[in-house]
Amino acid sequence: MNRRRTIIRYINAAHIIDHMFMLIFPAAVLGMGASFQLSYAELIGLSLGGFIAFGACSLPAGWLGDKWDRRHMLQLFFIGIGAAAILTGCSTSVPMLVGGLTLIGVFAAIYHPVGSAMLVAHAENRGRELGINGMWGNLGVAFAALLTGLLTAQFGWRAAFILPGALAVLIGLAFAWQVRAEAPVETLRAAPRGAGGQRISMGLVFGVLALVTASGGVVFNATTVTYPKLFQVRLHDLLVSPESLGLVVSLAYAFGAVAQLTMGRLLDRFSLKTPFVLLTLCRAPLLVGLAYAEGWSVIVLGAAFMFAVFGQVTVNDAMVANFVAPQWQSRVFALRYFVSFGASAAAIPLIAYLEPRHGLSGLYLLMAGFGALTFAAALVFPRTAAHAEVARA
16 A cells, blocks of 8 residues: 555545544534533533634644654544543533533644645645545535434434544554654745746735634634534424434535535646635625525525535635645644634634524624625735646746
């Protein structure tokens, strides 16, 4: 088995686990009220520590990835997040539940700064590999709703944490056995240029990236966390079981995988600005539609919005891959995800505050405002040459 391909396969597996484990709780929470005697809004609020840790711990994880060893960090990710999920599934009190969810966030923070940098370093076709990796991460989001719905219905909510946690630990042990070392990668790269060969303002690039990352983080988390509740409320006459709800939500999430595969191929052929503008253009209208949609239209709009959301994730990662030298990438990826997941943590108190007072409609209308902000940022982003053109130069 080729070592490069072996590493990339484990990186993709880690991306599935990362997103799936962060979204087990929002799907399982629908069946946890009786165990803890708390409402939906109160239970969702307990995940705030995990989402804060998901962002805050990405900074030390990225620094350790560059300064220590990325292979050991990824091994720690697999085993740590698996053990944290098992602990969460064994929770018998609210403090224990909060502790388990927070630890999931701590270990989940390792993947994006470390795994993304490893992927870019080992990818022969960067745009394609980013798209494929993004697809696997998106399927992790989809599996969270589907697998959690099935496990909760058959074995109870605890199994939804414990069984995936045990699997993650086993994958970590297999990774440690199969990948004993990571080969050194390039450390030099020419400065990126605009489509016409002119110098690009790095301040503008990273300013736009920071703005889009922060606003997109809030929207991403608010929608992925509330989709199970949104579909349950708006499709209550059609979905009567956790399994059917999990399946429909998963299909909506999985549609985003199409976007990431598509974006991965487009990014090798076109300027980053083209997909950037197109994806952000449709965010606000789709969120307004979701605020008022009922019945099957919720599924259509929800799937379309996931296409825009996950396609943008691939574009954002490509920005870092294209503009940052390899020896700094773990730290810059860490900073990007620190901003993204730090901002996304704000979605949890927003949900807990707005959902009881204004319903999910009020929440989604507010998110539409953030969607309009990302489109404005895309308009001022510089037009760059396609990655394939840069590679041939």
